[in-house]
Amino acid sequence: MLNPELISLENQVFRCYLGWSAVLVLKIFATGIYTGLMRFFTATFANPEDLMSPKLKVKFDDPNVERVRRAHRNDLENILPFFAIGLLYVLTNPAAFLAINLFRAVGISRIVHTLVYAVVVVPQPSRALAFFVALGATVYMALQVILSAAF
Amino acid sequence: MLNPELISLENQVFRCYLGWSAVLVLKIFATGIYTGLMRFFTATFANPEDLMSPKLKVKFDDPNVERVRRAHRNDLENILPFFAIGLLYVLTNPAAFLAINLFRAVGISRIVHTLVYAVVVVPQPSRALAFFVALGATVYMALQVILSAAF
Amino acid sequence: MLNPELISLENQVFRCYLGWSAVLVLKIFATGIYTGLMRFFTATFANPEDLMSPKLKVKFDDPNVERVRRAHRNDLENILPFFAIGLLYVLTNPAAFLAINLFRAVGISRIVHTLVYAVVVVPQPSRALAFFVALGATVYMALQVILSAAF
Numbered sequence: 029m030l031n032p033e034l035i036s037l038e039n040q041v042f043r044c045y046l047g048w049s050a051v052l053v054l055k056i057f058a059t060g061i062y063t064g065l066m067r068f069f070t071a072t073f074a075n076p077e078d079l080m081s082p083k084l085k086v087k088f089d090d091p092n093v094e095r096v097r098r099a100h101r102n103d104l105e106n107i108l109p110f111f112a113i114g115l116l117y118v119l120t121n122p123a124a125f126l127a128i129n130l131f132r133a134v135g136i137s138r139i140v141h142t143l144v145y146a147v148v149v150v151p152q153p154s155r156a157l158a159f160f161v162a163l164g165a166t167v168y169m170a171l172q173v174i175l176s177a178a179f
Numbered sequence: 180m181l182n183p184e185l186i187s188l189e190n191q192v193f194r195c196y197l198g199w200s201a202v203l204v205l206k207i208f209a210t211g212i213y214t215g216l217m218r219f220f221t222a223t224f225a226n227p228e229d230l231m232s233p234k235l236k237v238k239f240d241d242p243n244v245e246r247v248r249r250a251h252r253n254d255l256e257n258i259l260p261f262f263a264i265g266l267l268y269v270l271t272n273p274a275a276f277l278a279i280n281l282f283r284a285v286g287i288s289r290i291v292h293t294l295v296y297a298v299v300v301v302p303q304p305s306r307a308l309a310f311f312v313a314l315g316a317t318v319y320m321a322l323q324v325i326l327s328a329a330f
Numbered sequence: 331m332l333n334p335e336l337i338s339l340e341n342q343v344f345r346c347y348l349g350w351s352a353v354l355v356l357k358i359f360a361t362g363i364y365t366g367l368m369r370f371f372t373a374t375f376a377n378p379e380d381l382m383s384p385k386l387k388v389k390f391d392d393p394n395v396e397r398v399r400r401a402h403r404n405d406l407e408n409i410l411p412f413f414a415i416g417l418l419y420v421l422t423n424p425a426a427f428l429a430i431n432l433f434r435a436v437g438i439s440r441i442v443h444t445l446v447y448a449v450v451v452v453p454q455p456s457r458a459l460a461f462f463v464a465l466g467a468t469v470y471m472a473l474q475v476i477l478s479a480a481f
Contacts (some may be wrong), residue, residue: 037479047480049415050473050475051476053468054472054473060408074396077457106208108255108410112262170204173197174201176188256406259406260413263410264352267348270348314359318359321352321355321356325349328345
């Protein structure tokens with residue numbers, strides 16, 4: 029059932045995992061760059077050596093910067109575990125249709141999560157919805173992996 | 180020595196890594212959900228769009244919420260590197276008895292860490308002990324991986 | 331093209347990824363231990379149960395501790411995605427010379443990043459340079475993975 033041959037570009041499920049993982053890595057990095065840009069626009073720097081002018085002081089409470097940082101941290105809490113469990117889920121040889129749509133659900137909903145959290149600030153429950161779609165799909169994968177390990 | 184055949188459900192070491200990784204992904208997510216519940220119970224919301232009532236204001240310093248967030252961040256710092264190094268350690272073809280008990284040590288001590296940090300708050304050194312057991316096991320795996328890469 | 335045989339100690343590209351990943355896991359953990367030591371030296375504890383003396387109070391704003399914590403968090407944002415994308419990049423069967431130097435660039439620049447951020451505090455642009463070298467190399471890997479998944 030578990031088979032190293034599954035880790036191959038010939039396997040469309042692995043290929044889909046590969047593509048969405050790389051897109052989500054770029055998405056996490058984009059949020060990091062966005063934090064940096066927001067620091068420049070609002071002149072909010074956390075380190076004395078980053079201050080662009082002697083008139084500036086370190087500052088930790090700009091609401092725009094903190095909002096992007098919360099979105100970024102939420103990525104670490106949710107996307108990074110997906111990288112691990114997504115690969116292990118591929119190795120359980122899941123049905124292609126289901127697996128591919130789960131990967132799409134995680135990828136799209138995590139991009140939407142960042143957009144509605146840190147870019148346009150859409151009212152709730154948009155962010156909660158994006159959060160729970162990705163969470164639900166990843167939890168399902170984790171449960172399938174546990175079943176594969178147990179039996 | 181390193182062999183893609185090791186990545187197979189037939190390999191009980193990989194199977195053990197697979198199971199504990201999935202359990203720890205669920206544990207990380209559970210801590211995230213617990214943060215959310217704690218925010219509701221204490222009415223501590225970080226975003227204006229999350230406020231459930233016009234009387235509430237954003238708040239960042241609730242000690243119960245911050246405690247769960249510290250436990251959650253400690254997971255990111257310690258469990259996520261384990262996901263990467265655990266898989267690479269399986270590929271070094273370690274002795275099954277040792278590897279399986281290292282995975283159990285990481286899995287159990289990280290669950291205990293969250294319980295004594297954020298759920299029941301047991302006095303020290305319980306949290307420090309749980310932290311160092313998991314850290315020691317993961318450091319050992321990393322050193323074995325470095326030895327395999329070097330020779 | 332993608333081939334599970336690439337995940338083998340016989341493959342020098344995988345071997346290089348293996349070694350640098352393990353070194354970077356130890357580097358992340360070292361930053362965690364360094365945070366703990368800094369908390370002791372500055373008597374800055376975030377939890378009541380950690381206070382070493384009844385005269386101490388919990389404290390969250392020591393600039394030295396917060397600096398190490400920012401370096402640590404930056405690791406989570408940048409090194410952990412590298413663990414995922416580096417493995418997938420190995421599976422795209424890249425040219426050995428390029429791949430090995432990209433892994434070295436990530437490994438060395440992330441160690442330099444921590445040194446100039448949290449240990450010696452070198453003026454900018456040293457930290458920015460270390461940050462962007464590692465980011466650029468990881469983004470390149472992610473783009474190559476996307477190309478492999480798409481064609």
